[in-house]
Amino acid sequence: MKLLYDETLDGISVRRCYGLDGIVQIPDSYDGKPVTGLERYLFSETVRGREVPPHEYVGEPELCGSQVKELVLPRYTKRIGAYAFYNCFGLRKISCRSTVEDWGAGVFTGCTGIERLDICVREEGKSCFREILSELRQTLDVDYRGEDGALLARLVFPEYFEESVENTPARIIMREMHGCGHMYRYCFDGTRFDVGEYDRLFPYVTVQEKPELVTRLALYRLYWPWGLKEEAAQAYWDYVAAHAGDAAEGILKRGERDILGWMARSEPVGRDGLGQMLDAASRGGNAADAALLMDIKHERFGAVPLKARTFEL
Template identity: 25%
Template sequence: MRSLPADCDALLTCIQEENGIALLRCQTSASQLLLPDELDGLPITRLGDYAFSAREPRQLPEGTFQLLLTSGGGQIPAHDAAALRLVRLPQRALSLGNYAFYGCTGLEALEIGGSLQSVGTDAFMNCFSLRRMTLAAPAEECRCLRSLLQEYSGELELRFTPPAGPECRLFFPAYDEDYEEMAAPHIFHYNIRGVGYLCRQSFDGHRFRYDQYDASLDLLLRTHEFSLAARMALDRLRFPVQLSEAARTAYLTCLSEHTAQLLELVLAEASTAPLAFVLALDLLDRQALAEGCELARTARRTEALGLLLEYQNRRFGAPRARSFDL
């Protein structure tokens, strides 16, 4: 069996097709899986049904071959779908098969090339930990975007990082769906709960519509907790791709009316970049700043506390020194 040097150990089962290589099965116990973009000079263009899942494909066609990705050990790894945390798909992959990540319960992040066009049925079934997808194309050019959002109803942040053009981030809240039996026999009512479903309908055909997405903020504020609206607002204001002035004003108003909760949210982040951005918006008054400083002290966020105190001094002046007569 041939092997290729890689950052992790994985056994790939593939077949050559007319336009490239199809990856039918990937066996690995690695937490981070960075797949190659091509094999033998041919691009990997298709990812098969159950390719990464806990369950094996029902049947593999004749003509398959296997290749071992190895970080140095040279041993064939046992497959553990639950061990996966991050997967980078081949950048020229065109399709992702049915149930591709079924049972990958620990999967947190997925990196997708800008060429992906279709996503199979229940591709992310039981991916309970999935929270982030990064796509190497603008949202309006991702033909797979609608099907990605249809196949995953959990809370999700999408990051768009095209080679040329501005980065964009979009937050999609979770939603629930179920069937309620109304009368026997087999008469059901389909229920959908959560603004996450409305956010996912922001399309004209397969083209993403930023204006429709921004319009869902009002309903989100009326029906959900503020932290969800704040995440949407922060992402759109920090990465304002096709952000209208009216939408920008609505997002700023949303944040300015909930400054205490906003500070709790950004201070919970490991990075201080969201806090620095919030401070640059000049939304915080003296009381909000004092509460933010206390939160940072309690959480032992030294760097964040330094940013808050520096901003407080710059905007309101250093506090007056106090002296006491004995």
């Protein structure tokens, strides 16, 4: 990949990227200098009036718009210009660090396809995690990592949207909020993420979202129990045990076989719950997963005794 950039006082600021791979990993440094900034409209393909690239870049396709599928930001990034990812409809995942200090206006405008965020968080100092979440209103799976890159938790942030409703007689416009996702995006003390507050919101998501999403959220918190208190864990297990079939169906769709086996061996999931999981595996037509669950059921509860047979002549 080639970069077109400007030199700044603290490093370089990228103006355009050229290459063939839709998984764009901007290097931490380029030509011996740290990459500290991304220019405005960097990945937008709708900007008019851009100058012709220098001769050495001619022939290299510009990475922009729907071509960009995944984006890994440099570790030293401090500034991202306005509308840097404008209308990147194909963008599904973004990886970054919480130390980005300046996010320009409308950076994620048109990025409606983003499903995953992978973020390394420095607990001390200002974090941009809250700022990113406020821009992305769709359902979002977040890999929350420590500063060293170790995965601490996998979090699900539900979708939400606002609707303006006109009260004609009163001549006023009222704003209505739909979905509990906006509450999950307020789980912060300043800019520091409050995982305890995240867990306390679970009763809201159970009544506003479908079991497929709720079981995913609960299982991720239980499987990666960073900061998880006993009371919150019990609430998650109660829901998962009561919706074991929905939980298994979601796990199988996502191909999370490790979580499938771990859940099936967990004490809160009893014989009935394992039966629901087996039914889900049978409906999915995956013989290997069904066999795994059958083995675990035999390990935990033993063989089911055959009923005595009687014959009459």
